[in-house]
Amino acid sequence: MFDGCDAQAPVRREVAIAFADVVGYSILTSADEEGTHRRWMSLYRRVVEPEAVRHGGRVAELRGDGVLAEFPDPHAALSWARGLHAASAAAQEAEPTSAPLAFRIAIHFGRALTGKDGLFGDAVNLAARLQEFGAAGGTILSADAVALLGPEQGGAARDLGELPMRNMSRAVRAFSFDPVGGAVPVPLPPPPARLPSIAVLPLANVTGEADDDYLAEGICADVIASLAGLHEVFVIAQDSVRMFRSQRLDPLRVGRVMGVRFVATGRLLRVGQGLRVAVDLVDTEVGASIWGERFDIASHEILDVQDQVVTGIVAGIVPKLRTATLRDAMRKRPENLTAYDLTLRGMHAMGENNAEGFRRALRFFRKAIAEDPGFALPVAWAARWHSLNIGYGWSTNPEDDNRAAMSLAQRAIALDGTNAMALATYGHLTAYLLHDSDTAMDCFERALAACPNSALAWTLSAGTLSYVGRGRDAVLHATRGMRLSPYDPLRFSQQHFISIAHYTCENLPEAERWARLCIGSNPAHASSWRVLAAVLAALGRAVEAREAMARLLELEPGFRLANYVKHRMPMREPALRARFERDLRDAGGPL
Secondary structure: OOOOOOOOOOEEEEEEEEEEEEOOHHHHHHHOHHHHHHHHHHHHHHHHHHHHHHOOOEEEEEEOOEEEEEEOOHHHHHHHHHHHHHHHHHHHHHOOOOOOOOEEEEEEEEEEEEEOOEEEOHHHHHHHHHHOOOOOOOEEEEHHHHHHHOHHHHOOOEEEEEEEOOOOOOEEEEEEEOOOOOOOOOOOOOOOOOOOEEEEOOOEEOOOOHHHHHHHHHHHHHHHHHHHHOOOOEEOOHHHHHHHOOOOOOHHHHHHHHOOOEEEEEEEEEEOOEEEEEEEEEEOOOOEEEEEEEEEEOHHHHHHHHHHHHHHHHHHHHHHHHHHHHHHHHHOOHHHOOHHHHHHHHHHHHOOOOHHHHHHHHHHHHHHHHHOOOOHHHHHHHHHHHHHHHHHOOOOOHHHHHHHHHHHHHHHHHHOOOOHHHHHHHHHHHHHHOOOHHHHHHHHHHHHHHOOOOHHHHHHHHHHHHHOOOHHHHHHHHHHHHHHOOOOOOHHHHHHHHHHHHHHOOOHHHHHHHHHHHHHHOOOOHHHHHHHHHHHHHOOOHHHHHHHHHHHHHHOOOOOHHHHHHHHOOOOOHHHHHHHHHHHHHOOOOO
16 A cells, blocks of 8 residues: 555655546536536546555545546556546446546656645656647556566557657657557547648658658658648647557547548658658548548658658648538538638639639628638738739729738738738738838748748749849749649639749740740739730740730730839849830830
């Protein structure tokens, strides 16, 4: 029997510290406060406290929905933990209609202050932090605790590696005894109704090489960070999915456990002398894979291409999330649409490449803003709408559209200062309308820091880089933007910025090719006819240049070169400005 609890002063001793938490207790009580409290107190009195005494320990503290206990050694603590899990499962069988009271338990062995007033010290804090990484229905142990179990018992635990402890300066190596039947589904707070939800599970390293673990971990972490930065996806944090590392679980079960609709799984395996990353995206609502891709990495490229693999995964996942959620939005009755549904409909309408659909898009964005005034995404898209309305040549009052675009972009940033969409939109407008490239580049840097895989930030930043004469950088940014969103509904805009970037580099054949691709995607895009006219004039093809200028004038009857150069030309680098003005004049641009 463990003694020492009657001592007048706390004594520092080595003990096994166990922390057990009832998962989702606050959610359960919000649904049935009295019933949940009754069930928990019954389980505590019948099992939790007596089992601690039976295994030579004691409950040092009852913390509402959590229990702090101490035992003479990890063997006793682990036996207690297994008793609690068994009792939880039995209670669920007895009351199958009730949500389970499942435990998440952590065990650590170390020196702590023990006494009649409780259990204190750094080792206690470590056990509490370690519990946050555990799976519902499972037990997680520190390496110090596992070492005392011996190989026969400790060898069955799954190695989780080094885990960062919240509010502690060090990481702790941990091991997990997973739930016998897999992670227990427990009540979770629902994700925001306006956003699609996804869990990106750690890549299963099946290479047989422990040294490849870092790559599997790094790719997963970067994908999660990139998706989280989009602000239009609810993505489960890496710490929460870590419990699934090295497990092969049914994505449908993971979706139920994590409370998300979409689950991304993947494997890292060796193929010849290189590696292959295979990724699959499952829609748990329909029970089917909606996207899959594989990425091959040569052995000498492993350190250099991780970023490309992450980019490819994000570029594959995001369009599929949008497509699936847009399909749901299209099926809903108008009175049931959320702000996110309305925003998706607006984005879809903008991609129809006709004036009617484009005008309809703004109505969706305005409805979304009215539905949820604090949601930055539709505000940012409305700002982009006004900007594109001018670019398309459809604006009846460009000055009003400019003012609306700037105002909405500023409002979006005020709502969410880390929203990459809002920052990228404001950066572009600042460079294009106010000719303030310094502020614009600051916005793009903030956007890409918040979301390294924001296709819009990469694409629009290419414009500003071109305007200041950094053509090579502009080509790289524009190309990466297209790679991130290869089937973007506004593809003509991506092609336009690639064309400008090549013109800045004086790579005229490529500038012409991309300008014509843009015009093929959207013949009403006036800015592309302007660039094409300049490119053809620079190539000495005067007749074709004048034909392109004529098409520009059909779209912008009021275009005059002197006014454009003085007020509208976005190029800021002097030599580039002079060259663009000369080429437009040679193309027959009216003064």
